[in-house]
Amino acid sequence: TQLLEQSPQFLSIQEGENLTVYCNSSSVFSSLQWYRQEPGEGPVLLVTVVTGGEVKKLKRLTFQFGDARKDSSLHITAAQPGDTGLYLCAGELETDSWGKLQFGAGTQVVVTP
């Protein structure tokens, strides 16, 4: 059982549409990170959020950390084919840090032209 539940598992949209990926848990995290991974490669960091209620924007990507630090969301505006990839949320538990990230199962996003 994974501590971080990611939804949806798969998302296929047309270029220009918006999408949101959710990451939920019943546990409290001291920080939460979002990564994007291409097939056969390592995860590439997109953002780290550490404060409850925090919102970070990275061009067309908006990340939000829940007030209670138990959940997060990633919103992509006007998606482009280059946004295609596996999106992973990962967090460090308040009670178990030291390099141990808890990962969600991932959301495979496919953006078609």
Add this chain to the structure above:
Amino acid sequence: KAGVTQTPRYLIKTRGQQVTLSCSPISGHRSVSWYQQTPGQGLQFLFEYFSETQRNKGNFPGRFSGRQFSNSRSEMNVSTLELGDSALYLCASRPGSGNTIYFGEGSWLTVV
């Protein structure tokens, strides 16, 4: 600044053999952690080292071991390989506690 470097990138081993994977962290990073990624289980934490000491360990059998050297480089070893050990092994580094973790490109291990 160079990223996390892992070697080798790809390797094929036979059941029962052992394998050693190497990781060079980002310069100045003293914490190195290892993860296993498989289609069925996703990304799972193996262990974390800081200043040559293992600080945290995941739920993997004793066949999985690691170490860190004084220059922060790390190695992980898997002995008596099983088919189920086929996976992408990822190394990650960060300066210390409470900081963002950066991943390498991984080492693809296939056990036949």
